[in-house]
Amino acid sequence: MRKLLNTLYVTSEDAWLSLDGGNVAVSCSETGKRMVPLHILEGIVSFSYRGASPSLMGECVKRGIQLSFFSPRGRYLASASGTVDGNVFLRRQQYRYADDEKSSLRFAQNFIYGKIYNARYFLLKFGRSYAMRVNQKVFNDAADAMKKMLKEAQDAKSVEELMGIEGTAASIYFSLFDQMVLQQKNDFSFLSRTRRPPMDRVNALLSFSYTLLANDCASALQGNGLDPYVGFLHADRSGRRSLALDLMEELRSVYADRFVLTLINNRMVAPADFDLQESGAVLLNEEGRRRFLQEWQKKKTEIITHPFIKEKMPWGLVPHIQALLLARCIRGDIEEYPPFFWK
Structure with missing residues (x-):
């Protein structure tokens, strides 16, 4: 408590x-x-x-x-x-902001700034921590390129321009992902990000972790009175929880990606945890999902210090705190939404 x-x-x-x-x-x-x-x-x-x-x-x-x-x-x-x-007033304001291009861009920029910042910091930290096993200069060069994109994200004139900047940053980030797989290289190689369906074991793990993180973000938004289906960065689409996808952007690398790499590099998953479909898709099987979910729940209990409110809390509460901060910004209690900056 x-x-x-x-x-x-x-x-x-x-x-x-x-x-x-x-x-x-x-x-x-x-x-x-x-x-x-x-x-x-x-x-x-x-x-x-x-x-x-x-x-x-x-x-x-x-x-x-x-x-x-x-x-x-x-x-x-x-x-x-x-x-x-009473949350009807909060949601009405959320819808007003979502319908206003300038307001939507303001929130979207904060989400993407947080995403690029965290991905960049993750690369720098990984390069330093495993300098004897990876090419640290390549990681530093990627971080330098992404640093420029932080300024570009702040200066973006539209959500479309912002998405282009985010796409370039993600391409740089994922170009180094295979180098961060330090164990089981033959069984967990990564060439590129593939979705719907994932075409290798690493992508299967990433997709499952993103699904769980999106669910956590959607639940956190609902608990704070926001509509998870109406976002600022991701466009409205029937059945898509756009605001949950917005909120999870800044947490992808430091929450989900780090977790996936920990599973692989600590040999907590094995090839036997996956099934190959006739279509070529690779998916976690029942035993793999069970093990993944067990470790995911353990991850949620790890204690961190939230960089904005300076309070210790388990990882699992981070989406709830970010949703609460977002709700406060939409209500006008705080001027800007503060992204989660991993330290």
Whole structure:
């Protein structure tokens, strides 16, 4: 259990939330009973499967506190709200910004700036950490090229121009991805990024990790009252959670890509975890998915310090904090959306 930006995050799977006077009481087997005053909270996010008492839900509705429920694995379930959902004003403002080219570009630039920054930093850090095993100069040269693209992203005059800059940066980044595969090279070689379907084992791992990350981002956006289907960078498309794809851009390299490389380089996956389809597609099989999901959940529990709010938290809460910051920016509580900059 932790309180961040006036939002209480309950991460214990067996926690039961109830009302105790003017407090939310969080009871679980590990820590016993702890109480937090309701008057200091703007939201409560619970990842417990046990839920909350009706009296607490009623009091949260009365006080205008957003009470959101997620499965322990991070799937959005529901939120408690009154007969009139106050988030309608937040979503209406989101739609106004999405329909305005200048406003959309402003948000899109922050997403892409964060993506290029993190990918560049990842290359620099990898090159330094494995200087005896990779060509560090090649990594540094790529980082120098991407540094120029940070300025270009800031100066982009349209979302289309911004997407072109992002595409060039991604091409440079993925041109070095095979060099970051340090173990099992014969079984996990990477030539280029292939999607729908992935055509090799590395792409199968990347695609699955991106799917999970997109789900986490969509759940986080819903929990903060935003519509995950209406984005600023990715165009509207029926059934596509465009805002979730926007939000995950800055987290791809430092969250999903690093995780995939850890699985391969630490020999946590093997060729037996994949099936080859008649079409040539390569997909994780049932055992591979099980192992992947186990490690993905462990990854979420790793503690980091959030670079913007300077608070320690598990990785799994990062999408929720970024969604919360995005909602605050859309409401006008903060001037600019702060991307997640990995340190």
